[in-house]
Amino acid sequence: MKTLDVTLSAAEIQFLGELLQIELIVGMKDSHEHLSQEERETSFREARDALIRKQILFERGTYEIERSHAVLIDAMRPQFTYCRVQHIAEGKQSVIHYHFTPILAIKRTELPNSNLHRIQLVGTPAEALEEIKLSFSMPQVDTADTPLSFTLEEEDFKRLTGPDKYAALDEINPSFGDEAIVSLEAFTASITTPLTAGQVERIVWDEKESKWHDQILHFIIGKAELWRVIPIMGERVQMKITKIGKSDLEQSIDELGLFSSVTSGAN
Incomplete structure (x- = not known):
């Protein structure tokens, strides 16, 4: 099953979603939101014809x-767990979307400068979790040898x-x-500019x-250190910054419970 891989436009994904009675795909904008009814109908006809040409959709009285493609789209139901993985490096930001079901995980990548989405079956939830961990170029530090932690105003x-x-730093x-x-000072010395950071959201x-x-x-990757950043909400937003080890970060990703279905309880 790991060979499942397809590139579709947003309109094509939405067309298939409607056929499968998926009202919402989490993390994906409605490509028809600002279109008139006539433009929406035209877009759907074009999406339908493109899907038939690609042999993803068959016209046999009913569609x-x-x-295999139904499996890919079906995994995007909001009843399953959605994960957004964000990378920041060299001043650039990229986002990868994962949709976890109890038995498989789908990765959706928005192709740059287009409305196309690459959708792949990346295997079991455990395999997808390992892929997420490996996607960050983390320093090979297993533990935080010195317990450093401090709080900063957001600004x-x-x-x-x-x-x-x-x-x-001199002013602070x-x-x-x-x-x-x-x-x-240890934090400032370890981080690079442009900032290298990561975020995993469940x-x-x-x-x-x-x-x-x-x-x-949310974490920041230093030259040889990892720093976890936790916003503290109050009258003024503060950021608690703690030095952690590589194994601490991997454990934190595990603790997000990315492939726990909603039936097992949301935290």
Whole structure:
């Protein structure tokens, strides 16, 4: 089954989704949102014809979807777990979407400068989880040898992770105690500019509560260190920054429960 791989436009995915009675594909915008009714109908006809040409859809009185492609689209139901994996490196950002069912995982990648989406079966949930971990170029540090942790105002965090980080550090230092200054300087020295960072977000729909639950793991990759960043909500948003090890990060990704179905409970 791992050979399943197809490239479709947003309109084609939505057409197949409607045939499979999927009302919403999480993490994907409605390509017809701002179209008139006439434009919407034209788009659907074009999507239908393209799918028939690709032999993904068959016209036999009623439309029938080729089974392997139905498996790919069916995995995008909101009842399953959705995961957005974000990479930031060299000043550029990329996002990969994963859809987890209890038995398989689908990866959806938006192709640059187009409305095309590559949809792949990446195997079991465990295999997809391993792929997510390996997608980040993490320093090979197993544990955080020195327990460093400190809190920054959100605006100071943005300045400290920007191009003028050392100038920002001089201004921020006086308001910190000795221990926090050591942590702050270690963090500033380890991160590179442009920033290298990653984010893994788990989103599930809770049918009982009729609402979305999401968990976000955000981390920064230094020259030889990893730093977990947790927003603390209050009157002013603060960022708690903690030095962690590679195994700590992998455990945190595991703890997101990416292939737990909503029936097992959303956190």
